[in-house]
Each structure stands twice: as C-alpha cells, then as structure tokens.
Amino acid sequence: xxxxxxxxxxxxxxxxVMSCNNKKLTEVVEVPLPSVDDKITIGLPEDVRVEDGAxxxxxxxxxxxxxxxxxxxxxxxxxxxxHYLTYTNNLNTLIAAxxxxxxxxxxxxxxxxxxxxxxxxxxxxxxxxxxxxxxNLTPKSSGQPKDTLASAIARDFGSFELFKTQFTDAAExxxxxxxxxxxxxxxxxxxxxxxxxxxxxxxPKQVVSGTPILNLDVWxxxxxxxxxxxxxxxxDAFYKIINWKKVGERxxxxxxxxxx
Numbered sequence: 001x002x003x004x005x006x007x008x009x010x011x012x013x014x015x016x017v018m019s020c021n022n023k024k025l026t027e028v029v030e031v032p033l034p035s036v037d038d039k040i041t042i043g044l045p046e047d048v049r050v051e052d053g054a055x056x057x058x059x060x061x062x063x064x065x066x067x068x069x070x071x072x073x074x075x076x077x078x079x080x081x082x083h084y085l086t087y088t089n090n091l092n093t094l095i096a097a098x099x100x101x102x103x104x105x106x107x108x109x110x111x112x113x114x115x116x117x118x119x120x121x122x123x124x125x126x127x128x129x130x131x132x133x134x135x136n137l138t139p140k141s142s143g144q145p146k147d148t149l150a151s152a153i154a155r156d157f158g159s160f161e162l163f164k165t166q167f168t169d170a171a172e173x174x175x176x177x178x179x180x181x182x183x184x185x186x187x188x189x190x191x192x193x194x195x196x197x198x199x200x201x202x203x204p205k206q207v208v209s210g211t212p213i214l215n216l217d218v219w220x221x222x223x224x225x226x227x228x229x230x231x232x233x234x235x236d237a238f239y240k241i242i243n244w245k246k247v248g249e250r251x252x253x254x255x256x257x258x259x260x
Contacts, residue, residue, distance in 0.1 A: 018099065038109065043077060043081060053105065055092055057084060078221065078225075082127075084131075091127045094124075106128050121198070125200055129198055130217070132214075156189055169184060171194065171216050175196075178219070179195050182212070183212050
C-alpha cells in the first residue's frame with residue numbers, strides 16, 4: 001500500500017458526520033492529499049477565515065511551524081484551519097437558525113445544552129474544546145506553572161510530577177476519541193477528568209463537572225501524522241508547549257467566579 005493510500009485512510013478515519021433535521025454537518029471536509037512529489041504549501045493562521053457568525057477562531061500566538069517538534073506543521077495547519085474552522089462554521093450555522101442562542105456566550109450555550117441535540121452538542125463542544133486547546137498553546141512554554149496555580153497543583157495532587165502522571169493517565173486511557181481535562185470543581189479544587197467525543201465538563205450530566213482551565217485533544221487528527229498510534233509520545237510532547245501563564249489566569253478567573 002503506498003503512502004498516499006495510507007494517509008487517505010488516516011484522514012478518512014478522522015471524519016465525523018453529524019445530522020440535524022436531515023441536514024448533515026461535517027466535522028471535516030475531505031481534502032485532497034499531496035503526492036510524495038508535490039510541493040506542500042503551508043498557509044498562515046491569520047489567513048483562515050470564518051464565515052459570518054457569532055463566533056470566531058482564537059488567534060494562535062505564532063505560525064504553525066513554531067509548535068514543532070511537539071506538534072508538526074501539517075498537523076497544526078490541518079487541526080486549526082480544517083477541524084477547528086469547520087466546528088466554528090457549523091456552530092454559527094446552528095446559532096443563526098435558533099434565535100434563542102444568538103446572544104448567549106459559548107459557556108452558557110454549553111451549560112444550558114439539551115444533550116439530545118446531537119448537532120449542537122458536537123459543534124458547540126467542538127468549538128469550545130478547540131478554542132481552549134489552542135489558547136493554551138505556546139512555543140515558549142515556561143515548562144511548569146507558577147504562583148497560585150503551582151501552589152494549588154501541589155495542594156490537590158501532591159506535586160507537579162504527580163499531576164502530570166494523573167493527567168497523562170487520563171489522556172492515555174481515554175478510549176477512542178476525546179479529551180483530557182484539568183478543571184476547577186464547585187469547591188475550588190483542581191480535578192482531572194476525561195470526556196468522549198466533543199463533550200466537556202461544562203455540559204449537563206457529565207460524570208465530573210467544573211470549569212475547564214486546561215485540556216488535551218486526543219482525537220487522532222490531533223497527533224496521528226506525527227506519532228501514529230503512539231499517543232503517549234504526543235502527550236509527553238504536549239507538556240513542552242503549554243502556556244502555563246494562560247492556564248494560571250484561567251484558574252484565578254474560575255476562583256473569582258465561584259466567590260459568593
């Protein structure tokens with residue numbers, strides 16, 4: 001089997017098709033793959049355009065190649081400009097068709113979600129999850145959290161290394177596609193959990209609920225081109241590009257919102 005056919009199978013395996021009132025909304029459109037002799041042109045994040053709507057893409061702090069080798073340039077471009085973009089456009093289409101959602105934040109949409117509304121669940125979740133994921137990335141990571149968040153991690157997990165072990169286990173043990181999460185629960189404690197598909201801890205009827213401050217995408221489209229089936233290597237590489245300053249700001253904001 002040649003390289004093109006293998007890559008085609010990988011990409012087709014990552015496609016998710018969802019329906020809403022007999023109208024199909026697709027997570028990712030199939031994109032022709034380059035042959036081994038083709039020149040590959042990588043675009044720029046700022047050139048990605050969302051169709052008119054309520055929500056837009058979060059901006060990346062640098063170009064796609066800046067996150068290598070933790071995440072390769074082709075993976076970053078495909079993930080950001082195809083998967084994330086399509087969830088955003090799909091969500092905006094759904095909101096435009098439902099005036100009750102127009103003035104709501106994405107957090108309120110998720111908290112008030114009817115989980116039987118599969119299209120809204122998948123696309124609102126896909127938009128929120130990817131927004132958080134990309135906002136917490138940086139090619140210039142400090143390597144570890146500092147100040148208030150560092151103290152909270154030591155308090156709730158014993159040490160940063162023990163936190164990493166638990167977070168890695170949550171990401172590695174998530175069966176199939178999904179996400180690993182670091183959240184603030186309703187008591188202000190840091191908790192690690194995981195969710196399948198595009199679910200997240202803000203949605204109703206979750207096993208573990210809370211305010212997310214860090215997440216890791218363990219769908220195959222997030223790592224397969226770089227690491228194939230070796231998800232653990234991808235997880236280990238993720239720690240090298242976490243924007244701990246941003247995560248710390250999210251933690252303090254979550255605590256502030258929980259104050260009476």
